Amino acid sequence: MKKYNFPFNGKFGNFGGKFIPETLVPAIEELEESYKKFTKDSNFKKELKEYLENYAGRPTPLYFAKNLTEYVGGAKIYLKREDLLHGGAHKTNNTLGQCLLAKKMGKKRIIAETGAGQHGVGTALASAVLGLECEIYMGLKDTERQKLNVFRMKLLGSKVHPVKSGTQTLKDAINEALRDWITNVENTYYVIGSVVGPHPYPMIVRDFQSIIGKEIKKQIRKINGTLPNAIVACVGGGSNAIGSFYPFISDQEVSLYGIEAEGSGIKTGKHSATLAAGSSGILHGMQTYLLQDKMGQISATHSISAGLDYPGVGPEHSYLKEIKRVNYKSCTDDDAIKAFVILSEKEGIIPALESAHAISYGMKLAKKMKKSEDIVITLSGRGDKDVEVVQNYLNGIRD
């Protein structure tokens, strides 16, 4: 593979770009310039490092899951413990980075969208610690299935706006956040929660999340002196996945697996497997794979996991699919629930439902691999927020 160097002019091959209303153009340009400036600034880097380490708890452990490995009977399974990061998910890597950037840019007001509520919590806590005002948009349906996180955001001092338009999930929360940004563009910073949206967001979020992959590389080398044979991560917008993969993209010997939510199964039409079943289109400022109908209307999606319930995907993933560097697979609601229970019982770790998708596929993959091989699964978050949904599901109550 030639040297991987994307985005190039704001694009990942044919994907990405900035399909945004004119009012946002100056804001996006200001963001790109500030990002370039501050990420070169040694004070900014030092301050962010301080927050990531002493406030949020980085580096997170790379844990050898001995029980799970024995249970599966294949490759050695390592878990990258983003569930132990402050806030309970990888989202904090990005929110600390972006909120600190916002502060340096002189923005006083922060807005964000959230699906599972993890990005909302991450943005709320970063805003609290940095002294910024914060408002969060969340689909009405998601506020109901992730109640715990709504309360956490409020405790952390943020306002939560339930979004009643469209499908009342993540897609519509992003629409509403974009509308707020168009209206308050002069004093507001929009913290996007995944590697989606117009350029430079997919790049910025990827860069802040790449700390996951950098640590994996260091940690696994320290354990056995080599790189892992495979890395597995779940894909909603794709931020924990790209954060895990990015430092390994040029290491061809490492297989990369991104796992999307298959909901009730692709054939049923009730799913969120964008890369598996979608087609190229334009949404939320980016050209990327989308779930859409023949006319170009965006489809309603389904997943038991609010954080994966999204009809789009980061443009870099669309590109990585096209050049076949990453294998994109999917996992159903049923399989995710099974993995959720297995990890809880075998390792005493309750994973987020999003992460359970990666655990499920990771176990299948490990089983097919040699015992001498290593597989890293990114455990993107912890599952406290999901216990009610899982309890209902196991009792036969489904939405």
Added chain:
Amino acid sequence: MYKTNRVTKKKKNNNNNNNRIDKKFYELKRKNEKALICYVVAGFPDIMSSEHIITSLINGGADIIEIGIPFSDPIADGSTIQYAIQKSLISGTTPDMCLELASRIRKTFTNVPLIIMTYSNILYRKGYIQFAKKAKECGIDGFIIPDIPMEESKEYLNAMQNIGMSTIFLVSPNTAEKRLKMISRICTGFLYAISVYGTTGERQGFDEYTIESIKRVKKVTAAAANGLPLAVGFGISNPKHVRYMINAGADAVIIGSAIIKKIQEIENKETLLNTLNRFIYELKNSCK
């Protein structure tokens, strides 16, 4: 990035003569009138009603009609238009039905400029070239796509301008001078200045910055080759607003949410059509 400019300019000159939008502005200028542009969401409340609504708008005095093709995720629109779009989609409206609507209007009104307003994915999905061709056959004169800024416009411009379709771009109160000039070079038909920071929707009044912004844009359009007309939209809902924008330098005003609101509120169709007709008549009077 802006290599399209040169090609564009040449095309612009070729097509100016027979475009209904250019003709309309030329005609109004001679009469010393400003243009009244009316926006409707096609298929709200249903596609048959849209035909009657547009007819009553034109009979009331609308100079140009913007036909909104509903898209599931209209990020530049406020709650009124969002509501109409959602209702239209639920009732089963497709882009083809909207184009067929245009083609029926075109048979009755041969000279009224018809413009499509929608979001990029609707065009992208069918293919820019194919969409443009079909629209041309249906009597469409131009396009307004709020999520295609200059940077992403190359393919779109090529498809549109090859067949003499006007490409109307938007500018905002925060659009810098240099950028205004670049946009006015690739823009044809008229330039669409957004009055405020925000999405579409009615407003009580406007701040000083709206006036300043219109004056600033007007300087650029007045200096552009062939004098690109300047239309102002977002939030305009009564004759007072219309005068306000015209006094600031607008060559046209765009009315959207105020029309949608009436469609939403008045259930009896005959009452609705009469109300719209009178409403537009009053607004048009303020353009004279």
